[in-house]
Amino acid sequence: MTGLFKSRLQRHLREMAKYLRLVFNDFFVFALMFLLGGLGYGYSNVLKQLKMGLWWEPVVVVLVLLVTLQVGRFATLIEDADRVFLLPKERAMHAYLVAARRYSQGLAQTTQVIVVFLLAPFLRVALGWSVPQIVGLLVVQVILKDTLLRLDLASAYQVTGQRRMNEWPIKWLLGLVTLAVGVWLTPYAAIVLAILADGAIAVWLQRHWQKQQIRWREQIKIEDNRMLGIYRFFNLFTEVPMVEGTIKRRRYLDWLFKSIKATHQQTYTYLFSRGMVRGTDFSGLVVRLTVIGMLLLYFVRGDWLPVLLAALFIYLIGFQLLPFFQQYDDVVFTHIYPIAPELRLRSFEHLVTLILGVAALLMWVIIVVANLSLVTAGIALVVELVEVWYLARIYTPQRLARAMKNKA
Amino acid sequence: MALEVSHVVGGYSQIPVLKDISFDVRDGELVGLIGLNGAGKSTTINHVIGLLTPHKGTITLNGVTIDQDSQAYKQQIAYIPETPVLYQELTLREHLEMTMMAYDLDQKVAWETAHKLLKIFRLDNKLDWFPANFSKGMKQKVMIVCAFLTQAKLYIIDEPFLGLDPLAVNDLLNLIEERKKTGASILMSTHVLDTAQRYCDRFVLLHDGQVKTEGTLSELQAALPEAGESLNDIYLSMTKVDRA
Incomplete structure (x- = not known):
């Protein structure tokens, strides 16, 4: 089953590479460089004028990290036909999903690290944090993302009589509470919180996955939506046959x-x-x-x-x-x-x-x-x-x- | 003679799927087009409705070919595809109205027919829905309503019985019967042989792009005396010859 995921991933990456070549054409790269340069310059100017200890500064940190946390979705590469062809292999699908989660970590965690890295000067200037504190916050952020991806994996399984675990209030609330503790109290306490949450979900999943059915329909829909989002983005630059417009009654x-x-x-x-x-x-x-x-x-x-x-x-x-x-x-x-x-x-x-x-x-x-x-x-x-x-x-x-x- | 297919060779590419087929459908007649998957039923239908142009041979509908006057030719045909095809952006009401406009029907008369048909197929409370979101059977009913809205001379129905509920199958057969009485002809492809046996006036048995036999059930029985009584038996024996 991990073999299946690997071959699908290869196909997926080949396809993405094909489109990315079209997206990053010379003009776009040029425009992007200007944009990044401009933004960087503006950011450094803001930092110079910043005073320490204003009430809104930690709020900005929490908000930025909270939004970043939602970036990087669980990419399962599940296809519509799977609910027919892979149905007899339902137990073996767990290995597939675990492999999918491992792959999803890559892009998701890279994003987290980059954002915390970009936020570091702000943390130093506005909150007066030391390097170990900032590293601590980075660890919190990474563990939280790990937790959210584990939630996504866990909610691939049906839970009778229970709400789905990856519903957005849970995702946002978990991040909000942990990050608030990390920013206003100390990142070290937040690390403990994040590890507890991650561990609890891991234990639950370990106990339950063998007894539960996979929510095929939902997983297929989630994956379709994810791919549609990607194709929509590419569609801004080039023709993408997979993007079909939707119909609204209006x-x-x-x-x-x-x-x-x-x-x-x-x-x-x-x-x-x-x-x-x-x-x-x-x-x-x-x-x-x-x-x-x-x-x-x-x-x-x-x-x-x-x-x-x-x-x-x-x-x-x-x-x-x-x-x-x-x-x-x-x-x-x-x-x-x-x-x-x-x-x-x-x-x-x-x-x-x-x-x-x-x-x-x-x-x-x-x-x-x-x-x-x-x-x-x-x-x-x-x-x-x-x-x-x-x-x-x-x-x-x-x-x-x-x-x-x-x-x- | 409503529809006359004469020595047609044709297919999707240069390689012919249909190898010189000829048959006809007379006024007020229901002809069953019978054949295995890939025998050439849909290709035949696509030629008749004008989606494909024959390499050789002619298709005449009440004296007109599509090349002579495509408007007059198409005006006489109503088509019910095997897989329902709908305009994504149109509601059920708009599909009906569009059909009326396309066939230049009198709106008042057509709506009367439409309401009757909608009632039969229990779609009358769904006029403002997008049929694109209906189930397969319901989409098929929309196709039926649109087709029977027109006063076509020839109805072409591709495999109507799969996906429809038994009540709808019965209603469709009644409709066909009713239109036959007014002189309309029907060409219908199907795999549901016992229904075909009961309702079709004549049969065209296609096999491997050729017309194996055609005629009424008794004519078929006479032609293949050892095959058996039912259409099913005759049909199976015909395909067996080829397999042996």
């Missing part, structure tokens, strides 16, 4: 569809509009880009720069919308409905015109407010109108018609 937006009449010509407008509003993928993209564009435009002044920037954002939105046309290609009815392909294309054009039009209008209002210049407002309006018209009515249909032909 009943409060139903008024948007009122003007769409239920006629044959409007069939795809009916579908596209609902898909756009209720799906989180594309609507999120449009909203994000529009909001970022508006924020930037608020701070940018000049005759041409705002116009260029607005044009760029409209182009970005329009370009990113293109794949939405194929959103329903895997629903067989898209091909079976007796609807002329031109109608589908026209519906899509309408949708793109509307979305780009609203985004352009919003950005234009910001340009006007930020610059208060008739000339800029006029130029921006003309440029935006032409661009929206070109993108929605010329570029989009051309591109999509070509794509449809290639497919047929």
Whole structure:
């Protein structure tokens, strides 16, 4: 079973490496270096002006450590099919889970050490702590993380009539109490507390795991969520096929569809509009880009720069919308409905015109407010109108018609 | 002659799955498409609904091929897939409305039919739910309601009996019977042979991408006299020839 985990881990790490290469491209590394440099500089400035013995300083320490404690989840790499194929191996799964916990420690504990390390100057300046005290706090933090991961492992098993052990109030409370003792009293007492908690869970687990069933469904769900979080992050930088948007009902937006009449010509407008509003993928993209564009435009002044920037954002939105046309290609009815392909294309054009039009209008209002210049407002309006018209009515249909032909 | 499949060679890639198959479905007739897994039932259906283009041969529906007039061809077909396929973002009500729009149905008349169908399949209180979250059987019922909403000339039903509860199977068979009386044709693929034997007017037995035999039960019995009485026996003997 540890062999199974090892081979899965290898596959997992290969996949992560593939994506990380894409995430840490030159631009991102460059931006990151600047960001870290800036943050480091700011931190050192704050430290210089810091006075000892203020009431909020220990609170900050506890909060930072408490949040850090939640970083680094229990990575089981369990898959959906496991609840069928590994069911007969349930007892042997314990070794698998233990191996998984051991692996999870790596990233989790590294994070803890780095954060305590970064916090060390603050502890020295603000709380006047000695090096042994800081090392003591580091030990507390590491044992606490170990405890939380053990809780995760223990709650992989069913406990009849008892609440799940890794529920968040338990996790946060345990950390809060121990860290508070460590910061306000002495880290050495906190070490004892943390060891007691860790030991108690270890003993419980040792006694119980052989008699309990694994909560397959929950574990699969937890792992799926964990992976989805990772993929979502990667998805900010590159296409990740595993990320499927979620659907939200958004009943409060139903008024948007009122003007769409239920006629044959409007069939795809009916579908596209609902898909756009209720799906989180594309609507999120449009909203994000529009909001970022508006924020930037608020701070940018000049005759041409705002116009260029607005044009760029409209182009970005329009370009990113293109794949939405194929959103329903895997629903067989898209091909079976007796609807002329031109109608589908026209519906899509309408949708793109509307979305780009609203985004352009919003950005234009910001340009006007930020610059208060008739000339800029006029130029921006003309440029935006032409661009929206070109993108929605010329570029989009051309591109999509070509794509449809290639497919047929 | 509603549907006429004539000398069709086809499949997903250049390697043909269907090797020159021909059969027809007449007006008001329920034809069962019978065959093992991988015999070519779904491929046949995909050709008929126009998802695949035949390498050779023609498929005509009341005199129209899909190449002549794809609109007129598709207008006549309603399809119930084996695995329910739904639009994730649409509620049940919107699925029905979308079907009405796509087939250009009169909304008032169609909604009357819809309410009747929803009642039969006990979905009438779920109009504002997302069917994507339904159980498999309930999703299948949504597919049935959407298909029978249209006044199609040809219903294509891919393996309808698995996943439906017995009551729903019975209701579906009644619906099929009712539509047959109005002159509609049904092509249905299935493995549930005893139900097929009782309800289908004719059978097309597919094996390894070829039509082994076709005809009514008595015609099949006459063609394979030593095979046995039931469709099940005939079918098993047919596949055995190949295994031996």
